[in-house]
Amino acid sequence: MTIHQLSIFIENRSGTLIKVLDALKEANIQIIASTIADTAEYGIYRLICSEPLRACEELKNANVAVALSGVFAIEIDDQPGRAAEAVKAFSEAGISITYMYSFLLRGKGILIFRTDDNEKAAAVIRDNHLKSIDENDLSALA
Amino acid sequence: MSVIHEGPYFNPEFETLTREQIEALQLERLQKTVRHCMNNEFYRKKFAEAGITPEDIKTLADVRKLPFTTKQDLRDTYPFGMSCVPLRDCVRLHSSSGTTGNPTVILHTQKDLDEWANQVARNLWMVGLRPDDVFQNSSGYGMFTGGLGFQYGAERLGMLTVPAAAGNSLRQIKFIKDFGTTAIHAVPSYVTRLYEVMKEEGVDPRRDTKLKVLAIGAEPHSEEQRKRIEDMMGVKAYNSFGMSEMCGPGVGFECPEQNGLHFWEDYYIVEIVDPETLEPVPDGEIGELVLTTLCREAMPLLRYRTRDLTRVLGRTCPCGRNHIRLDRMRGRSDDMMVLRGVNIFPIQIEKILMQFSELASNYLITLTTDEENDNMTVEVELAQPTDDYNQLQALEREIRRRLKDEILLTPIVKLVAKGSLPVSEGKAVRVVDKRKVYQ
Numbered sequence: 001m002t003i004h005q006l007s008i009f010i011e012n013r014s015g016t017l018i019k020v021l022d023a024l025k026e027a028n029i030q031i032i033a034s035t036i037a038d039t040a041e042y043g044i045y046r047l048i049c050s051e052p053l054r055a056c057e058e059l060k061n062a063n064v065a066v067a068l069s070g071v072f073a074i075e076i077d078d079q080p081g082r083a084a085e086a087v088k089a090f091s092e093a094g095i096s097i098t099y100m101y102s103f104l105l106r107g108k109g110i111l112i113f114r115t116d117d118n119e120k121a122a123a124v125i126r127d128n129h130l131k132s133i134d135e136n137d138l139s140a141l142a
Numbered sequence: 143m144s145v146i147h148e149g150p151y152f153n154p155e156f157e158t159l160t161r162e163q164i165e166a167l168q169l170e171r172l173q174k175t176v177r178h179c180m181n182n183e184f185y186r187k188k189f190a191e192a193g194i195t196p197e198d199i200k201t202l203a204d205v206r207k208l209p210f211t212t213k214q215d216l217r218d219t220y221p222f223g224m225s226c227v228p229l230r231d232c233v234r235l236h237s238s239s240g241t242t243g244n245p246t247v248i249l250h251t252q253k254d255l256d257e258w259a260n261q262v263a264r265n266l267w268m269v270g271l272r273p274d275d276v277f278q279n280s281s282g283y284g285m286f287t288g289g290l291g292f293q294y295g296a297e298r299l300g301m302l303t304v305p306a307a308a309g310n311s312l313r314q315i316k317f318i319k320d321f322g323t324t325a326i327h328a329v330p331s332y333v334t335r336l337y338e339v340m341k342e343e344g345v346d347p348r349r350d351t352k353l354k355v356l357a358i359g360a361e362p363h364s365e366e367q368r369k370r371i372e373d374m375m376g377v378k379a380y381n382s383f384g385m386s387e388m389c390g391p392g393v394g395f396e397c398p399e400q401n402g403l404h405f406w407e408d409y410y411i412v413e414i415v416d417p418e419t420l421e422p423v424p425d426g427e428i429g430e431l432v433l434t435t436l437c438r439e440a441m442p443l444l445r446y447r448t449r450d451l452t453r454v455l456g457r458t459c460p461c462g463r464n465h466i467r468l469d470r471m472r473g474r475s476d477d478m479m480v481l482r483g484v485n486i487f488p489i490q491i492e493k494i495l496m497q498f499s500e501l502a503s504n505y506l507i508t509l510t511t512d513e514e515n516d517n518m519t520v521e522v523e524l525a526q527p528t529d530d531y532n533q534l535q536a537l538e539r540e541i542r543r544r545l546k547d548e549i550l551l552t553p554i555v556k557l558v559a560k561g562s563l564p565v566s567e568g569k570a571v572r573v574v575d576k577r578k579v580y581q
Contacts, residue, residue, distance in 0.1 A: 007529035009559045016559070037531070041556050044531060065559035069529040098530075114529070 001122045002070030003135050004052035005112070008045040009065040010036065020045065023062035029055045032138055033112060035101040046101070048073070048112060050139050069114070072121060073138065075131040076109045086111060089128045095121050105141045150462070152267035152299070153260065156408045157463050164407045164464060169202045171436035172411060176208070179442055182226045184219050205411055205434060210420065210445045213246060216387065220244035224441050227251060232440050236386050237285055238485070248386055249440040255294065257437050261392030261406055262295020266325070268397050268404075268461075269355055269380045273300030276321050276352075280328040280336070281360070281483070282308045287390025288360050288483065292327045295392060301325075308332060311339035318351050327357040327382070327391075329483035330367055331516050337374045348376035357382050359391060360483040361516070362471055362577070381470055387446055388433060394468060402455035402467035409437050412466050413445070414454055417475035425454040430475045431468070449476045479509060479573060481516050486549045488572045494544050495522050500537055504563045507553075509575045516577055518553040520545065523560045 010016050017036075024031065034047035049055050052068065059066040076082040083102065090097060100113035110133070115121040125132050133141075151157040159167065176196045179185035189195065192209045199207070215224070221237075221244075222229060234250040250258070271277065277296040283289030283305060296303040304321060306314055308328070314336060317323060328336070333356060340347060347353055353375060358368070359382030371379045383403050384391030393410065394403035405412050411434040416423050423429035431448045435441075451474060455467040479486045488507060495505055502523035510517050522541070528534060538555050546552045 005529070007527060009524055009527040009557075011558050011562060016562075039531070042534070042558075044527075044529060044534075046529070063561045065524060065527040065561070067527040067529060 001072065001125065001132050002118060003048065003073050003133075003138065004056075005069050005071045005114075006047050006049065006052060006056055006059070007067045007069050008047070008059070010043045010045045012038070012041055012043065017045065019062070020059065020064050023059055023064060024049065024055060026062075027055065027058035029058065032105070033101065033103045033110070046099075048138065052135065070118065071112050071114045072118075072125070073133050074111050074125065075133050075137075076111060078104060078107055078109045082109060083111060086128075086130055089124050089130065090115065090121060093120060093124045095124065105138075108141070110138075150268075152264040156406075157264065157268075157465070159408070159464060161457060161464055165202050167408055168411055168436060169199075171408075172202065172205060172434065173199050175434070175436055175438070175442045176444070178226055178439070179444065182224060184215070184224055185226070185444070202411075205413070205445065206422075208434070208444045210432070210447050211443050212447050213387070213449075216246040216248075217244040221247045222249070224443075225249050226442055227440050236287055236390070238386050246387070248389075250389070251439040254389065254438055254440050257409070258291060258389040258392055259294035259298040261389070261409060262291055263298040264406070265380075265382065265392060265395035266296060266299050266301070266355075266357070268395060268463075269357075269378070270398065271296075271299060271301060271325055271355055275301045275324040275355075276304065277301040277325045277327070278304040278306050278314070278317055278321070278323040280306050280308055280314055280326055280332060286483070287384065287386045288327070288329075291384065291390035291392060292357070296325075296327075311336055312343070315340055315343060315345055318353065319345070322352045324352050325355040325357065326353065327359075329361045330358045330363040330371060330379075331361065331482050333358060333371050333375065333379070334515065337371075347374070353377045355380065357391075357395075359383060361480050362473070365470070383468075383471070385448060385450075387443060387448070388435060389438075393433070397459060397461040397463060399459055399461055401459070402469055404459070404463050404465040405433075405468055407465045410435060412454075412468070414452065414468075417449075417451075423453075425456075428453045428469075428472055431471075447475075449474050449478060451475055477573060479507070479518075479575070481509060481518055481551060484550055486518075486551070490548050491520060491545065491553075492572075494548050495520070495541070497544070498537070498541065499525070501525055501541075502560050504560075505572065506563050507573045509573070509577050511577045518551065519556060520553045521556045521558050521563060523563055524557050525560060527559070 030050040032048045036043045036045045056068050096116045098114040102111045176199050188209045194207050231251050232249040233252050236248045238246045279292045281288035354377050356379040358379050368379050380396040382391050383394035394405040396403050413432040414423050414429040417430040431450045431452050433446050435443050451472045452468045477488050502525040505522040508519045541555045
């Protein structure tokens with residue numbers, strides 16, 4: 001039920017981010033969503049993109065330190081309170097969300113998140129009729 | 143030995159020898175030392191390999207016929223293989239940490255300890271300290287020779303001596319004020335630290351203390367650093383040279399002229415050699431310091447390669463001492479780093495880093511001076527990126543902890559992406575020293 005996310009280790013010095021973006025541009029990969037957090041020395045640049053498996057290979061070829069990870073993507077209506085409902089479902093099931101980011105795509109809200117228990121999380125999504133979307137859906141929307 | 147407690151010299155009969163007298167004394171003591179070395183199997187073998195006997199030492203220049211001794215020899219003969227006296231005649235053992243195998247052990251007889259204390263006392267007397275002074279030794283004790291070395295030397299001189307040891311700056315400052323401390327021995331970076339804490343506490347060393355002399359050593363520092371320390375503390379700071387293989391502190395010390403360190407030639411033969419060819423270099427040229435002990439009973443060392451780089455500045459001095467003057471140490475002929483008085487080899491860092499499967503094999507050690515403190519930064523490449531910050535931070539913490547256990551200092555650890563550190567042809571550059579001392 002998860003989708004591929006690229007996790008890229010980025011050092012906090014100028015030029016490291018552009019190296020990644022240039023490599024993606026060269027490979028004609030489209031970025032759908034991305035997030036980067038700041039710590040003193042380095043960050044993990046997480047991104048959802050078109051053709052994640054090929055993107056990962058292309059980045060590795062460009063000597064970028066990248067790992068693939070599985071994250072959930074669920075679609076919610078772009079209305080107040082929808083994110084709260086979704087997160088509450090996980091919280092009540094005792095699942096921790098390690099990190100989360102969101103974006104709007106064609107008028108729909110997309111929540112991307114990672115949990116500490118993917119199996120349980122998948123069950124919660126099914127039981128609560130949350131709309132999980134896969135890579136094809138995402139690419140189609142993008 | 144005779145000691146007079148007045149005048150500028152602690153051992154006037156030795157400190158004011160002429161060049162001819164120094165050399166005559168050195169020859170006599172060298173011959174005696176070489177004969178004494180025949181009590182030891184290691185040296186007997188070395189002499190046999192070199193095809194020499196004690197009778198071959200006829201002039202002082204014949205010292206060059208003797209084989210060199212290295213730290214590796216000390217490791218190979220660990221623990222007692224280089225002792226020239228029975229163990230029951232020894233009263234003290236100092237050991238340095240093992241880096242790539244065995245640690246090194248230095249043994250002392252009671253006479254060795256007495257001579258050591260005399261050298262330190264001579265140094266402290268030379269820079270104006272007298273029995274009325276109060277000496278606070280803010281250096282590590284235990285195996286680190288700067289502790290007991292200065293303790294016994296300061297006591298020999300007759301000073302009230304406070305074994306404050308390193309650290310706990312607030313207590314140090316309280317002692318300085320309450321005991322009327324007039325002299326401190328510490329590594330230079332610690333003096334700076336002490337000053338910072340004084341400032342925070344509103345203590346002005348000029349106004350609120352009786353300090354007049356600082357003895358600083360055991361870590362490389364530049365002339366500029368010394369001047370800064372003198373300006374901060376409002377006192378003279380004298381450079382001290384020592385190494386545990388020779389005894390510890392006491393081997394060389396600056397006189398009030400502050401123009402190089404006098405190395406005591408009644409105790410040591412000083413040679414400066416090209417570290418590649420091992421041939422002597424002319425005065426003024428930088429080479430590796432090689433020392434031969436002349437008074438040691440338990441563990442005489444012949445032509446010991448210190449790996450420290452320096453040069454001869456002169457053999458006379460307005461202070462009246464004709465003992466050779468050497469420049470402050472300019473670096474090392476091996477890859478040993480000296481940071482806050484601690485000796486560290488890159489291999490120690492490497493050994494720890496390679497224990498982590500998460501890390502790649504490329505790393506870089508950078509030494510910097512931040513404000514006044516020397517710091518070590520270890521950058522290491524991550525073998526496999528991860529999506530988990532906590533994992534990265536836990537990894538950093540664990541690297542830091544294990545490095546601290548190994549080198550006794552806490553370095554700054556930086557994880558970097560694989561391929562981001564410079565890769566050099568052949569031998570990789572592992573250490574970049576940006577400290578002010580080498581600029």
